[in-house]
Amino acid sequence: MTRSPGTPLPPPHERRRLREAGALTRARLAERVGVRPGTVRAWESGRRSPRGRNREVYAKLLAALAGPAGTAGDAEGGAGAGALASVSTRQREEGTAVVTVRLEKPARRGAVVPEASAFAQAPPPAAPRREPVPDGHEGTAGLTPAQAFDALYAFCAPALVRQAYLLTGRRDLARESVERAFQRAWDRWPEVARDPDPAGWVRAAAYEWALSPWHRWRRHDQRAEPPPPDADDRALLDALLRLPPPYRRTLLLYDGVGLGLPETAAETEASTRAAAGRLTYARESVAALLPELSDPDELHRRLAELASTGRLRAAEPPEVRGGSERRARFWTRAAVAFTVALIGTTALTLRTAPTRYEPPVPAGETVRGVPPRVAPGPLSEERRELRDRLREELPGGPERLAPQTR
Numbered sequence: 556m557t558r559s560p561g562t563p564l565p566p567p568h569e570r571r572r573l574r575e576a577g578a579l580t581r582a583r584l585a586e587r588v589g590v591r592p593g594t595v596r597a598w599e600s601g602r603r604s605p606r607g608r609n610r611e612v613y614a615k616l617l618a619a620l621a622g623p624a625g626t627a628g629d630a631e632g633g634a635g636a637g638a639l640a641s642v643s644t645r646q647r648e649e650g651t652a653v654v655t656v657r658l659e660k661p662a663r664r665g666a667v668v669p670e671a672s673a674f675a676q677a678p679p680p681a682a683p684r685r686e687p688v689p690d691g692h693e694g695t696a697g698l699t700p701a702q703a704f705d706a707l708y709a710f711c712a713p714a715l716v717r718q719a720y721l722l723t724g725r726r727d728l729a730r731e732s733v734e735r736a737f738q739r740a741w742d743r744w745p746e747v748a749r750d751p752d753p754a755g756w757v758r759a760a761a762y763e764w765a766l767s768p769w770h771r772w773r774r775h776d777q778r779a780e781p782p783p784p785d786a787d788d789r790a791l792l793d794a795l796l797r798l799p800p801p802y803r804r805t806l807l808l809y810d811g812v813g814l815g816l817p818e819t820a821a822e823t824e825a826s827t828r829a830a831a832g833r834l835t836y837a838r839e840s841v842a843a844l845l846p847e848l849s850d851p852d853e854l855h856r857r858l859a860e861l862a863s864t865g866r867l868r869a870a871e872p873p874e875v876r877g878g879s880e881r882r883a884r885f886w887t888r889a890a891v892a893f894t895v896a897l898i899g900t901t902a903l904t905l906r907t908a909p910t911r912y913e914p915p916v917p918a919g920e921t922v923r924g925v926p927p928r929v930a931p932g933p934l935s936e937e938r939r940e941l942r943d944r945l946r947e948e949l950p951g952g953p954e955r956l957a958p959q960t961r
């Protein structure tokens with residue numbers, strides 16, 4: 556009795572490369588195969604090999620990812636998605652990391668588009684070019700401010716929410732940070748629209764709000780946050796949250812987002828030497844707790860996977876713009892009410908204030924040398940007899956009826 560060979564699979568390192576080329580996280584791939592993310596990690600490291608139905612489904616997914624225009628949705632639903640995701644390899648010029656995801660063709664109906672990495676930002680759809688615009692703003696020709704804001708939001712918000720989650724470890728605070736950053740951007744849209752790097756402007760505002768120390772005093776931020784389901788992801792998140800906020804931000808910008816050291820120092824408002832020291836300390840701290848993350852490439856990959864496991868979704872652009880406008884109206888009305896109250900108080904003060912000088916009343920002084928008041932003493936014998944005679948004769952005596960003449 557001979558045993559038929561199983562479905563062939565590529566080598567472990569090739570499995571990982573195909574998954575990353577399709578912009579799929581381990582959690583997303585494990586969900587489609589029907590296993591845990593740790594099992595997928597074991598398959599990619601070569602410690603285990605899939606069997607039975609899991610092997611067949613896993614082989615179909617890898618075959619679809621290895622095709623010229625295939626996605627994970629082709630093997631799962633039987634129809635091609637028509638979306639080609641191209642992921643650039645990590646570049647190591649002065650330690651920078653650049654990861655981009657670009658959709659060259661729109662996906663067909665019913666296809667599943669792979670989830671983008673936490674640090675990948677897909678360029679917004681190009682608007683029809685009506686007329687040339689100087690100063691290098693050709694992409695915004697013919698766009699209204701709301702349309703330009705929505706394009707920037709779609710370009711940055713999904714990745715920023717995941718990055719804010721790595722900074723704070725709290726999902727609600729990550730969404731709030733991104734929404735408040737874009738609300739500030741909408742309040743100052745002329746300034747942001749003319750900025751050379753609008754995405755960097757919004758990212759800096761989101762990071763500042765996420766790392767604000769005042770959040771610790773809010774009641775809803777003191778509740779425990781559910782940790783990631785995977786043990787490795789929990790360990791990495793704990794290692795990140797143990798770092799001081801400036802060091803955590805520097806590590807995320809350099810090893811996560813992929814900024815250069817001068818850009819990282821400028822965004823964190825530090826010198827290049829200070830940024831390098833923070834980065835070195837942060838890497839050593841993470842490597843001391845997780846030795847397998849001593850390689851910057853592996854650290855970048857694990858950061859992207861950890862951010863994608865939160866399943867964070869940003870709000871819709873109209874909702875963010877509406878919140879910004881409502882807040883602006885509230886503060887405008889509050890300023891008007893405060894001004895009216897100040898004017899009323901000033902008018903009342905002018906109406907009731909004295910119009911001439913009134914000297915103050917001097918304080919009282921103690922007068923010395925006056926004898927104290929005393930009660931009358933006891934009556935003498937003569938005064939006592941006179942008192943008795945007056946009490947007896949005057950009420951009924953003849954003197955009241957016929958006074959005597961003298």
